[in-house]
Amino acid sequence: KAVVSTQSTGDVRVLHPNSPSNAKKPLAGMYKNHENEKKSKYLQRVVQVEKGNFCPFVMSTTGGLAPEASCFVQRLSSKLSQKLSQSYPNVLGFVRRKLRFELLKTTLMAVRGYRKSKTVFISELDLNLINFFVN
Numbered sequence: 001k002a003v004v005s006t007q008s009t010g011d012v013r014v015l016h017p018n019s020p021s022n023a024k025k026p027l028a029g030m031y032k033n034h035e036n037e038k039k040s041k042y043l044q045r046v047v048q049v050e051k052g053n054f055c056p057f058v059m060s061t062t063g064g065l066a067p068e069a070s071c072f073v074q075r076l077s078s079k080l081s082q083k084l085s086q087s088y089p090n091v092l093g094f095v096r097r098k099l100r101f102e103l104l105k106t107t108l109m110a111v112r113g114y115r116k117s118k119t120v121f122i123s124e125l126d127l128n129l130i131n132f133f134v135n
Contacts, residue, residue: 007052031066
């Protein structure tokens with residue numbers, strides 16, 4: 001049996017429903033508006049040039065998913081549950097939790113800044129020990 005492979009492209013947007021620009025809009029309208037913006041920007045190019053599929057992945061800072069993002073998560077969870085021989089509800093719950101924790105980590109980094117110390121590679125260190133001992 002031949003396996004047909006199609007490239008899928010996604011673009012992520014995170015919106016804050018309580019921001020002044022979104023204050024008076026219903027949540028469903030916000031999701032639809034952001035999905036349509038992403039589609040108008042990328043869909044035609046992905047379909048015509050790359051011959052693939054496009055999914056605008058829109059989520060809110062409160063953890064909610066737009067309809068197309070929700071469908072994507074459900075489809076991904078279905079495929080993973082079959083591949084891993086796990087129950088669909090458990091895999092779906094895991095994927096949703098993972099997404100929300102990643103969103104939380106990104107939000108905290110945006111608010112507090114990145115707090116890990118800068119990695120210094122040995123090649124960047126000045127290891128000129130001869131001059132150190134001579135002086």
